[in-house]
Amino acid sequence: MAHSLTATLITISTTIVAWAANPTTAALAMTPDPCRAQAERQLRTWRTVGPPRRQPPVPGGATVTHWPTETVGVWVVEARSDQSTSLVRVTPTSATEVVWSASCVASTVEHARAIAAGPTFTDDELLRVMAERVRGVIYVWSPHMPLSVDGVDTVRRAASPRGLAVTVVLDPGASLTLAVGIAAERGWPLSTLHVADSVELTFRDLLVHAPAVQVYANGRLVGSPFPGHHTVDEYSAYFDRVISGPP
Numbered sequence: 001m002a003h004s005l006t007a008t009l010i011t012i013s014t015t016i017v018a019w020a021a022n023p024t025t026a027a028l029a030m031t032p033d034p035c036r037a038q039a040e041r042q043l044r045t046w047r048t049v050g051p052p053r054r055q056p057p058v059p060g061g062a063t064v065t066h067w068p069t070e071t072v073g074v075w076v077v078e079a080r081s082d083q084s085t086s087l088v089r090v091t092p093t094s095a096t097e098v099v100w101s102a103s104c105v106a107s108t109v110e111h112a113r114a115i116a117a118g119p120t121f122t123d124d125e126l127l128r129v130m131a132e133r134v135r136g137v138i139y140v141w142s143p144h145m146p147l148s149v150d151g152v153d154t155v156r157r158a159a160s161p162r163g164l165a166v167t168v169v170l171d172p173g174a175s176l177t178l179a180v181g182i183a184a185e186r187g188w189p190l191s192t193l194h195v196a197d198s199v200e201l202t203f204r205d206l207l208v209h210a211p212a213v214q215v216y217a218n219g220r221l222v223g224s225p226f227p228g229h230h231t232v233d234e235y236s237a238y239f240d241r242v243i244s245g246p247p
Contacts, residue, residue, distance in 0.1 A: 035100035039078070039085040042098055042106075043067065046089055048076050053203075066203055072220075073123030075203045092123050092199050118176065119190070120197040121169040129167050135217035135243060136165030140196055142210035143178040147229035151211045152188070158235035162243070164215070168192040171210035215242045 033039075048067035055064040060081070067076040077088040086099045096110045129136070139155050141148045152168055159166050168188070170179055172195050183192050196207055205225055206214045212227040213235070223242035230238070 033080070033083055033085055034102070035104040036085060038100055038104050038106065039080075039087060042087055043076065043078070046074075046076050046087075047071070052078075068203070072127055073199045075199060090199055090203075116172070116195055116197045119194045121167075121194040123198045123200050125194070126198050126200060129165075130216050130219050130221075133165040135163070135215070136167060137239070138201065138206065138214045138216070139166060139168050140171055140201075140206060140210045140212050141168060141192070142171035142174045143182045144174060145210055145229075148211040149182055149186070151229050152186070152192070154230070154232055155213060155235055158232045158239060162236075162239050164239060164243075169194050169196045172196050172207060174210070213238075215239065217243055 047070040049070055050068075053066040053068075055066060057063060058079075062079050062081045065078040065080070067078060069076060074089065074091050077090065079086045079088075084100070086097065088098075089096045091113075093113055093115075094110055095113060096108060098106050098108050100106050126138070129138075137155065137159055139152065141152055143149065148171075152166075156166050168191070170176070170193055174195075176193065176195070179193055183190075200221070201207055201214065204214065204221060206212050208225075209227045211229055212225045214221055214225045215223050226235075226238050
């Protein structure tokens with residue numbers, strides 16, 4: 001069954017909670033994970049890189065970590081307890097889960113990810129933008145947040161003197177019908193209606209809240225997302241802090 005990225009992440013989280021709360025899991029909580037070496041080897045095979053992003057603990061004591069990889073748009077979710085580890089590799093097209101049996105035999109399940117309908121801003125688009133422009137910002141807006149709408153002009157005013165290109169994309173949870181009306185009123189290009197559908201931006205938490213902005217430079221994302229509505233001066237200070245020196 002095909003899953004959207006959000007649905008896939010919800011499924012992963014639900015599985016982790018159920019797995020951690022299982023009575024058998026609890027009974028084995030003091031037993032060291034016998035398959036840890038295999039999990040570490042799989043992380044290396046999938047070319048994970050640091051630093052990992054630790055997530056809030058889930059019921060049952062399991063720890064969840066998000067690992068970036070060498071490839072933009074590919075992340076690995078690690079769920080680990082004292083007695084077991086599971087890994088899920090998320091890409092723009094699929095989510096591949098690897099779990100180990102008590103005898104450390106790996107089993108793999110793969111889910112396809114449905115592509116969002118209509119124009120989208122994907123990981124391929126993110127790579128293209130970062131390749132074409134030395135540095136710039138990605139701004140996520142929502143028609144449901146008036147300050148988010150006003151923020152498009154605010155971000156542009158702060159970015160322009162610094163030579164930062166601005167790419168505006170739509171919050172995936174927004175109403176496209178409402179967004180079309182606002183974009184037409186403001187005279188925005190159709191590209192501002194492209195729905196953010198990027199694994200990379202999702203795992204970097206840019207899509208947690210709209211509005212939010214993410215800086216990129218020299219072909220890679222830099223700094224952390226800057227959520228919420230801000231003034232020109234506040235955006236300017238953020239851009240100056242994240243990007244230093246000439247392009």
